[in-house]
Amino acid sequence: MDNWKKKQAQGLSSGTVNYGDKEFALFLRRAFIKGAGLSDEDLSKPIVGIIDTSSDFNPCHGNVPQLIEAVKRGVMMQGALPIVFPTISLHESFAAPTSLYLRNLMSMDTEEMIRAQPMDAVVVIGGCDKTIPAQVMGALSAGKPFIVLPTGPMLSSRWHGERVGACTDCRRLWADFRAGRLTQAQIDDANNHLVPSVGTCSVMGTASTMACIVEAMGLTAPGAASAPAVSADRLRIAERTGFAAARLAKGEIAMPDFGKHQVHNALAVLLAIGGSTNALVHLAAIMGRVGMRLDSAGFNDLANQTPVLVDLKPGGEGYMPDFHEAGGLVRVVFELADLFELDFPTVFGDCLRDRLNKFSVTDSSSVIRGRSNPIYPHGGLRWLAGNLAPHGAVIKSVAASEKLLEHTGRAVVFDGLEDMAHRLDDPGLDVKADDVLVLRGIGPKGAGMPEAGLIPIPKKLAVEGVRDMVRISDGRMSGTAFGTIVLHISPEAASGGPLSLVRNGDRIRLSVKESTLSLLVDDATLEKRKADGVHRLLPVLAGDRGYARLHSQEVLQAEDGCDFKFLRKSPR
Numbered sequence: 001m002d003n004w005k006k007k008q009a010q011g012l013s014s015g016t017v018n019y020g021d022k023e024f025a026l027f028l029r030r031a032f033i034k035g036a037g038l039s040d041e042d043l044s045k046p047i048v049g050i051i052d053t054s055s056d057f058n059p060c061h062g063n064v065p066q067l068i069e070a071v072k073r074g075v076m077m078q079g080a081l082p083i084v085f086p087t088i089s090l091h092e093s094f095a096a097p098t099s100l101y102l103r104n105l106m107s108m109d110t111e112e113m114i115r116a117q118p119m120d121a122v123v124v125i126g127g128c129d130k131t132i133p134a135q136v137m138g139a140l141s142a143g144k145p146f147i148v149l150p151t152g153p154m155l156s157s158r159w160h161g162e163r164v165g166a167c168t169d170c171r172r173l174w175a176d177f178r179a180g181r182l183t184q185a186q187i188d189d190a191n192n193h194l195v196p197s198v199g200t201c202s203v204m205g206t207a208s209t210m211a212c213i214v215e216a217m218g219l220t221a222p223g224a225a226s227a228p229a230v231s232a233d234r235l236r237i238a239e240r241t242g243f244a245a246a247r248l249a250k251g252e253i254a255m256p257d258f259g260k261h262q263v264h265n266a267l268a269v270l271l272a273i274g275g276s277t278n279a280l281v282h283l284a285a286i287m288g289r290v291g292m293r294l295d296s297a298g299f300n301d302l303a304n305q306t307p308v309l310v311d312l313k314p315g316g317e318g319y320m321p322d323f324h325e326a327g328g329l330v331r332v333v334f335e336l337a338d339l340f341e342l343d344f345p346t347v348f349g350d351c352l353r354d355r356l357n358k359f360s361v362t363d364s365s366s367v368i369r370g371r372s373n374p375i376y377p378h379g380g381l382r383w384l385a386g387n388l389a390p391h392g393a394v395i396k397s398v399a400a401s402e403k404l405l406e407h408t409g410r411a412v413v414f415d416g417l418e419d420m421a422h423r424l425d426d427p428g429l430d431v432k433a434d435d436v437l438v439l440r441g442i443g444p445k446g447a448g449m450p451e452a453g454l455i456p457i458p459k460k461l462a463v464e465g466v467r468d469m470v471r472i473s474d475g476r477m478s479g480t481a482f483g484t485i486v487l488h489i490s491p492e493a494a495s496g497g498p499l500s501l502v503r504n505g506d507r508i509r510l511s512v513k514e515s516t517l518s519l520l521v522d523d524a525t526l527e528k529r530k531a532d533g534v535h536r537l538l539p540v541l542a543g544d545r546g547y548a549r550l551h552s553q554e555v556l557q558a559e560d561g562c563d564f565k566f567l568r569k570s571p572r
């Protein structure tokens, strides 16, 4: 990425359309954009592109129009020209079959539109789970200076006297409804209160985790991870982002190289906040764009040193607005400064140490704990290996039941979501509370890796009061979910991974202490099952044309971020 530093602002004249006559191409471009009322003076300035991901299907981005206005103000104060352009917009609840399936499409859209259009720097505005990963992947690959502006978290609300917010409470209340603890009228009423404003989910789910990660990587303004979407703070951050983007465009700030310092901070902050397991998939994809790979042993070593300090749902109690008031990401870095890289440059030209030097703890709430009083001593996330997951799997220990972290149980297997939906609540299902629920066929190729790893507790156990069981799958789970859930098992079952060989009644052992996930079946039996080709019966996401075909041919496994093979850079 060294070439970023050497580029001078080219404004409108960069990347002209190929007519075989560069002067004419520029003449034509100027003529067209003047049709929008711009003057020669405007067009002589460096250009800051601003990506608009607003959509009526995406309430997590409902504040983007206001953010754009604030970014433009900042850009113009620094004497550059802001130009807004759209890319696609992905909301978790509106992007079928899964938003991860479409993340790479968004990254390609982002990359190509940044590359194709004349801009000297770009502000990428987004927030809903897959957006920031897609934008960072795309912007890194495009190779132009960029700043991330998260849309920010929504507010929290109250229902029947208790504080609620999307979407940990959505899942908790739905589980209560399934178990008969809430009536239809009550769950319908709760539905009106769970999302009280625009913005991203108000817990430390994937959106907030990714926002913290990009701030720790120095790709945002200070405080950008946590200021509520509808706050004045958020608008001031947007203005500051525009200001810095113009300085990047003019060459007054050099775009930092992206490499091991940023990745280290991303992993450290993910662990310290007890963040979403999805972040590991996205980080692997982001790293792949600069020729790096996630190191599982290094990750577990860092996990062993890093306490979880943040007491937010889904694992804890608070909500994102509390996190912001407690000092946000900078406070987390402040508490664990020795675990972070502090001296590499950010896109603002400062470094994290400068931000720490300006920071003082003014909030005494316990949402962000001190090192001596963590909510979890270390290892909030753990990378697992073993004969059931030769290329890895992950568990969010901090959101799991402690008594299940070391567990051996009998497998109860479901082949895909349809099979699970069909049989899970059957009163005749042979299942007990100490069994291990296995859901396979929901990996990247099988089903676009939906957030279905949070297998519901079978109804007959739920009504008896069972609230958690060991559940394993080749899928993902929402960052807002909780439970003893093993995810991202790789290779996935639909690709013939060992998960495809599990049979009902097999014994499965989870040991978080040893970081292992094991199928307690001898090798000869497994070889015989392999020869039977069980996995060929599992569903695969069909794709005989268009994007679906591209996805089915190119998607990689979780440890490579589910990126497409051809989008990754050759290893460094």
Ligand code: FES
Pocket: 060, 091, 092, 093, 127, 128, 129, 166, 167, 199, 200, 201, 205, 207
């Ligand atoms: Fe958009 Fe949760 S649904 S961040």
